[in-house]
Structures are given as structure tokens and as C-alpha cells.
Amino acid sequence: MVNQIATATVVSTKWDGSFHRSTIGVELGTDHHGTWLWIPPGTAVSYQGGMFEASPCLRLLKPGVPWSAYFVPADPR
Numbered sequence: 001m002v003n004q005i006a007t008a009t010v011v012s013t014k015w016d017g018s019f020h021r022s023t024i025g026v027e028l029g030t031d032h033h034g035t036w037l038w039i040p041p042g043t044a045v046s047y048q049g050g051m052f053e054a055s056p057c058l059r060l061l062k063p064g065v066p067w068s069a070y071f072v073p074a075d076p077r
Contacts, residue, residue, distance in 0.1 A: 008037060010059065010068075021047045025059060034062035 006027040012020040023045040025037030041056040060069040 008035070008061075010037065010061070012068075019048060021045055023054060028058075034060050036060055 007024050008027050009022060009024050011022045014020045023039060023043055025039045025043075028036040028038055030036070037059045039054050039057045039059060041054065043054040045052050045054045055072055058071040060071075062068070
């Protein structure tokens with residue numbers, strides 16, 4: 001048996017609608033808050049002018065709002 005892992009491409013825009021960043025997250029599920037995505041450490045994040053590796057984070061996408069919540073681990077220092 002092969003388990004399917006659902007992914008989603010997240011494209012962020014600036015307030016004027018222009019491109020800001022994009023990355024791929026693993027869909028964890030949806031509840032009354034919205035859709036939860038896990039962005040594993042090292043995931044590629046594209047932006048105008050380049051690319052970088054993401055820190056691990058949990059992201060909440062809520063339908064109908066112009067924002068998303070972004071949770072990152074505390075700095076271990």
C-alpha cells in the first residue's frame with residue numbers, strides 16, 4: 001500500500017497584488033480555523049531575485065482573509 005501525501009503550493013502576494021514568495025507545504029488537514037500546512041526545514045522558497053531554504057514552520061491558511069498565520073519554533077539560542 002502506498003500512502004498519498006497531499007501538498008499545496010502557497011503563493012504569497014504583496015498588498016498591491018504583485019508576487020512576493022512561493023513554496024510547497026504538506027497538507028495536514030482542515031478544521032474550523034482553516035487549512036494547516038507543514039513546511040519542512042530546507043523546503044525551497046522562491047522570491048523575486050532568488051531562492052532560499054525555509055526554516056520549519058506550521059502555516060494556517062484561512063479562506064476569505066488576506067493573511068495567513070505562520071508559526072515557527074523558538075530560536076534555540
